[in-house]
Amino acid sequence: MDMAQVHREAFREEAHELLTELESALLELEENPVDANLIGCAFRAMHTIKGSGAMFGFYEVAELTHEVETVFDQVRNGSTSVTKDLIDKTLKAGDLIRCLLSSNGAVDESERQQLISTFRQMAAPPEDKPVHVGSDNPAGALRESEEDEKLYRIRFRPSPDIFLTGTDPLLLLKELRDLGKCRIIAHLCDIPSLDSMDPERCYTYWDIILSTAKGINAIKDVFIFVEEDSEIHITIIDDSGNSIDKPIYKKLGEILVERGDLTTEDMEQVLQKKKLFGEILVESGLADPSKVEAALVEQQQIREAQQKRQMSAAAASIRVPSEKLDTLVNLVGELVTVQARLSQTAGLRNDTHLLQIAEEVERLTSELRDSTLNIRMMPIGSTFSKFKRLVRDLSQQLEKEVEMVTEGAGTELDKTVIERLNDPLVHIIRNSIDHGIESPETRQAAGKPRQGTVHLTAEHSGDSVILTIRDDGAGLDKNAIRAKAIEKKLILESAELSDRELFALIFAPGFSTAKKITGVSGRGVGMDVVKQSIEALRGTIDITSQKGEGTTITIKLPLTLAIIESLMVKIGDEYFVMPLSLVEECVELTSNDIERAHGRNLANVRGSMIPYIPLRQRFLLGDKDPAIQHVVVTEVAGERIGLLVDSVIGEHQTVIKSLGRMYRDVQGLSGATILGDGSVALILDVPQLVQWG
Amino acid sequence: MNCNLEQSEEIAEIIISGSMSIEDAANLRNVLASAIAGSCRIEIDLTAADTTDISCLQVICSAHRAAVQLGKQLTLRGTEESLIKCLEDAGFPRHTGCQQQNGIACLWQERQRN
Numbered sequence: 001m002d003m004a005q006v007h008r009e010a011f012r013e014e015a016h017e018l019l020t021e022l023e024s025a026l027l028e029l030e031e032n033p034v035d036a037n038l039i040g041c042a043f044r045a046m047h048t049i050k051g052s053g054a055m056f057g058f059y060e061v062a063e064l065t066h067e068v069e070t071v072f073d074q075v076r077n078g079s080t081s082v083t084k085d086l087i088d089k090t091l092k093a094g095d096l097i098r099c100l101l102s103s104n105g106a107v108d109e110s111e112r113q114q115l116i117s118t119f120r121q122m123a124a125p126p127e128d129k130p131v132h133v134g135s136d137n138p139a140g141a142l143r144e145s146e147e148d149e150k151l152y153r154i155r156f157r158p159s160p161d162i163f164l165t166g167t168d169p170l171l172l173l174k175e176l177r178d179l180g181k182c183r184i185i186a187h188l189c190d191i192p193s194l195d196s197m198d199p200e201r202c203y204t205y206w207d208i209i210l211s212t213a214k215g216i217n218a219i220k221d222v223f224i225f226v227e228e229d230s231e232i233h234i235t236i237i238d239d240s241g242n243s244i245d246k247p248i249y250k251k252l253g254e255i256l257v258e259r260g261d262l263t264t265e266d267m268e269q270v271l272q273k274k275k276l277f278g279e280i281l282v283e284s285g286l287a288d289p290s291k292v293e294a295a296l297v298e299q300q301q302i303r304e305a306q307q308k309r310q311m312s313a314a315a316a317s318i319r320v321p322s323e324k325l326d327t328l329v330n331l332v333g334e335l336v337t338v339q340a341r342l343s344q345t346a347g348l349r350n351d352t353h354l355l356q357i358a359e360e361v362e363r364l365t366s367e368l369r370d371s372t373l374n375i376r377m378m379p380i381g382s383t384f385s386k387f388k389r390l391v392r393d394l395s396q397q398l399e400k401e402v403e404m405v406t407e408g409a410g411t412e413l414d415k416t417v418i419e420r421l422n423d424p425l426v427h428i429i430r431n432s433i434d435h436g437i438e439s440p441e442t443r444q445a446a447g448k449p450r451q452g453t454v455h456l457t458a459e460h461s462g463d464s465v466i467l468t469i470r471d472d473g474a475g476l477d478k479n480a481i482r483a484k485a486i487e488k489k490l491i492l493e494s495a496e497l498s499d500r501e502l503f504a505l506i507f508a509p510g511f512s513t514a515k516k517i518t519g520v521s522g523r524g525v526g527m528d529v530v531k532q533s534i535e536a537l538r539g540t541i542d543i544t545s546q547k548g549e550g551t552t553i554t555i556k557l558p559l560t561l562a563i564i565e566s567l568m569v570k571i572g573d574e575y576f577v578m579p580l581s582l583v584e585e586c587v588e589l590t591s592n593d594i595e596r597a598h599g600r601n602l603a604n605v606r607g608s609m610i611p612y613i614p615l616r617q618r619f620l621l622g623d624k625d626p627a628i629q630h631v632v633v634t635e636v637a638g639e640r641i642g643l644l645v646d647s648v649i650g651e652h653q654t655v656i657k658s659l660g661r662m663y664r665d666v667q668g669l670s671g672a673t674i675l676g677d678g679s680v681a682l683i684l685d686v687p688q689l690v691q692w693g
Numbered sequence: 694m695n696c697n698l699e700q701s702e703e704i705a706e707i708i709i710s711g712s713m714s715i716e717d718a719a720n721l722r723n724v725l726a727s728a729i730a731g732s733c734r735i736e737i738d739l740t741a742a743d744t745t746d747i748s749c750l751q752v753i754c755s756a757h758r759a760a761v762q763l764g765k766q767l768t769l770r771g772t773e774e775s776l777i778k779c780l781e782d783a784g785f786p787r788h789t790g791c792q793q794q795n796g797i798a799c800l801w802q803e804r805q806r807n
Contacts, residue, residue: 168746170747170782170783173783185787188754191751193758193759194758194759200719202748
């Protein structure tokens, strides 16, 4: 790949991230159309995509984003308000840009042109607008209470009589200083000679370079009582919304010409000479030194502001390809294994020095492991924002009123887990909206609010993350599920099932109680795939539902897929590990206990009978049971079930290695790990073992 | 503001104390004018001066130009922290010289905190 292609690829990646940010800002704007931060965020996303797009040859993208950006600039300035129509169109533009950025880049050109002209109409001055954009969200003028930091040039020439009105210009200058970083240059060139001066008149005027996020209105407010008699010019000379990729510093001459302190002709004449421009100007008397100095201050301040932004942007993040992170995690995994060997060897040799070193290495490895895994952690919020869009589009399509409420967007999960979580969650949310949430009329008739709600929450629970998708819809119909399960011969007519067992039937392949198949769901493909996907992530899924009140789906996922805390057990000469998150407790089981159960695999744990799976028999590991065995009690899908093993070794840091292609379909095992002595321990797939029975 | 002038043909020393404000500007101009007229070297001692407003700064600035034009020397002495703060707030300190003095010797040159 040549460098140009590398840059284009990097831009694509960045643009996709920006589009996600844009989308989430737009959806939030729908609820809060005057939020200056959100408007700024949407504007900046478009601005960056436009700038970088044009730079890397995505001219169609740049052309479209330019029009959208123009409208959002007006929104920023308060001359246009945010409406549902604007949000709809911008979301559409975002989708189109995504298509343009995709590798084939095939889009309907007429659609692109239509969007461009729509945005042009929106941006046109009111008299040119053929149709009023709409007032479904009359946001009104946007107050620039807090916005992005901008650099302003202020020329303040007070009335000569300002002292007589009791106003001290010094106080006004102090007020300006309070607004942000400020450089003030007083121009003293108009001060007359001592004998002709009126000491009670003001001859001084100022150039002020102010960097502030308070907005132009805050600056104007400072001069509110003197503006009528004074000469006040406020100009934005640098905007943080500007691309920082290529800082632009205006030259001294350009600043002076722009300020009206120098003519273009004079500048060009001076440029013929080979000296410092400012020096020549002062020497030749073309500009007052204070004016040159003020221009230099402005130049310096812009440079500082741009450098600061560049540095903070550079320091905020470093873009690293995820493959590099995967390699790092793999290496750390190897290191954890080697460290385990070192600790084991040191323990066997009983060498104090070696033990000390081993402990130190163990501590460092543990820190390194945590830090490395942390790098891969991403907040789940980026996925949440996609679902907001999904809910919005689906509810429109199905003519339902659905709101999505999310909580815990900051909850972090391994990047791979988040990526693989997308499809299962889409299935679940689609089902919730299609089958769960009723039509507004039905809801109203049932005494519910017209608008249904889908709650999506994420929270940490030990070394797992619990995701909950809860809707306040119709809930699952137990009778319908039961009838369908009997029809599909999944259960006997006489079967007595708990609610949990009954609901678990919807995870069976091809199971659907939907009376009609819609474009959204109802084909019975999905929930079985959802379950498989979650289990592939070493997670569990559980359903609870109350007819008429709604359904809750709970997904429990490990924080990471690379290294897990596990419990190591031994059967015969073989070691096995299982995720510690699934383990509830371990109890002893003697041969007498087994005899008392009369051949049934049931363990009496403090009075409650818990079924167990004898793994020695399951894995055909010899037939001689030790006198005392151990039942590792786990909880899967809300049921407690034990796994019978010879002995429990203890906790273990398990670096997960996938099984080779040959063993991929082996039931009950999900991977392997290398132990300190170099031997291999298999990782038990507990949910599968339980399902297998 | 208190303003004391001690003058000889050689040197005029103006000792200013307290806060310098618009009420004092006319008086300050008169004191400075007579100091410049009567002495070759004028020294303004601001050690005891607290604060100043723009009007007094303008007068001192103008006096400096007048002195330089007559080939005389006008200097400031003992600009204290609070006074420097006033100068900075007013945007008076600068790196370059005064245009009226052909770019050399501005009274406010480099008068800022490091």
